[in-house]
Amino acid sequence: MRPRIRREEIRMDAWLSTAGADVALMDDFNAICAFGGRLSGSGQDTAAIAWALERMRATGGTVRKVQVPYDGWRAGRAALHLLCGEPRALACRALLRSASTPADGLVGEVLDLGQGRVEDFERAGDAVRGKIVLVRHEYPFSPTHLHRRRKYDQAVARGAIGFLIANPLPGRGVLSGSSGRPRGAAGIPAAYIDFEAGQALAAAAASGRCEVRLLLTGEELENSLADLAILDIPGGTDSRIVISAHMDGHDLGTSALDNATGVAVALAAARALAPRISARTHGLRVCFFTAEEWALAGSARYLDDMDPAERATLKLNINLDTVAGDSVLTALISEYPALAPFVSAAAVDAEMSVGTYLPFMSNSDHANFARHGIPALRLTAGFDRPDSNVNNILAAGDVPGVIDAADLRNALRATCAMAWRGLTLPQGELDALAAGSRWTTSA
Structure with missing residues (x-):
């Protein structure tokens, strides 16, 4: 018979107040960035996971590599030319898994839809059909943010022939991101452009008919496998608290914010927690x-293929993604209302402040845990703070220099406090974290 966990018997040791002092934290962070942007399929992601597996083995427990299939793809040529006014080349970069244009490019009229929100598409109505739509990227961590994939999906559904999304920040270049198009699914050529190109296209479209030639090519990579690294440390029950982070990124910078920060903090948290389990x-x-x-x-x-009995042992997911770049931390709690007091109590344990945001945001791996009925949160920095250094994500500016070590250490303290609270909750209280969520009441 497994022992009952009584939280009151487990003292909050002084280690929690000094958890951010891990001496290897910044070395790990810089080592991860040194692999490069770690775009999936580049080889940098595979090398970084191999490195992480070795770091995990030093922690103890059981370590294994898991491979799962995904729709691999490699970008080829990308070019955009303004054909009206003063014809010229404009900066562009294909979205991951963009559909390809014809070999000689796609010529079409640009329709400027501003932010590209649902109401913008609805207002344009049938005018979207047959056009190359222009929308704007938004700071990804705010209550009003609409993800690029939702904008892209609107363009596809309404008959657009191309999709351009502009960086809203001047002088920052193009961005990188995914269209989300699965292999074999309907799609259209889609590219990021820089602020200056967006301004040029908007001005041309406002003064009359504006045409561009867009050339994008991509190659489907069959049998692509994503390498995952898993560390498991058993306790006195079958239940597991899961700390997760993603290793892959984009190749414009070194994916320091997104997500070397999360991986480095997860490794340090594992080192702090392992001897206490x-x-x-x-x-x-x-x-x-x-x-x-x-x-x-x-x-x-990973979660879809997991045996349902094993998946049922996963009781809480603490997903770390872009946990530095600003001093303000927020937990996106995925419509699990019981996580709000849980996060607040953990923040008190760590003698710090962590905000919460209840509405579901499908912007990192916590979303997949949440959909399976597992209480899940994403810890992130800079929520609703668009002037923070977090605004460098997906850009060439996502490099180690935008990270303050103090912010990374604060994220480590918050992570340790939340994980420790989860690890020591009595089983009934741990199970109750799922209460009141639409994910569990509809299951």
């Missing part, structure tokens, strides 16, 4: 995913 606590699992930037494909397949 015992028959008096639940178990810990640490998951490093790849193909996250490909519409969360790696974690989706």
Whole structure:
């Protein structure tokens, strides 16, 4: 018979107040960035996961590599030419898994839909059909944010022939991101453009008919596998608290914010927690995913393929993604209302402040845990703070220099506090974290 966990018997040791002092934290962070942007399929992601597996083995527990299939793809040529006014080349970069244009390019009229929100598409109505639509990227962490994939999906559904999304920040270049188009699904050529190109196209479209030639090519990569790294440390029950982070990124910068920060903090948290896991606590699992930037494909397949009995042992997911770049931390709690007091109590344990945001945001791997009825949160920095350094994600500016070590250490303290609270909750209270969620009441 397994022992009952009584949280009141497990003292909050002084280690929690100093958890951010891990001496290897910044070395790990810089080592991850040194692999490059770690785009899935580049080889950098595979090398970084191999490195992480070795770091995990030093922690103890059981370590294994898992491979899951995903829709691999490689970008080829990308070019955009303005054909009206003063014809010229404009900067562009294909969205991951963009449909290809004809070999000689796609010529079409640009329709400027501003932010590209649902109401913008509805207002344009049938005018979208047959056009290359222009929309704007938004700062991804805010209550009003609409993800690029939702804008792209609107363009596809309404008959657009092409999709351009502009960086809203001047002088920052193009961005990188996924269209989310599955293999074999309907899609249209789609590309990021820089602020200056967006301004040029908007001005041309406002003064009359504006045509462009867009050339994008891509190659489907059959039998692509995403490497995942899993560390499992058993406790006194079958239940697991899961700390997750994604290793893959984009190749414009070194994916320092998104997500070397999360991986480095997860490794340090595992080092701090491992010696404290015992028959008096639940178990810990640490998951490093790849193909996250490909519409969360790696974690989706990992969880979908898992035996339902094993999946039922996963009681809480603490997903770390872009946990530095600003001093303000927020937990996106995926419509699990019981996680709000849980996060607040953990923040008190760590003698710090962590905000919560209840509405579901499908912007990292926590979303796949949440959909399976597992209480899940994403810890992120800079929520609703668009002037923070977090605004460098998906850009060439996503490099180690935008990270303050103090912010990374604060994220480590918050992670340890949340994980420890989960590890030491009595089973009934741990199970109750799922209460009141639409994911569990509709299951």
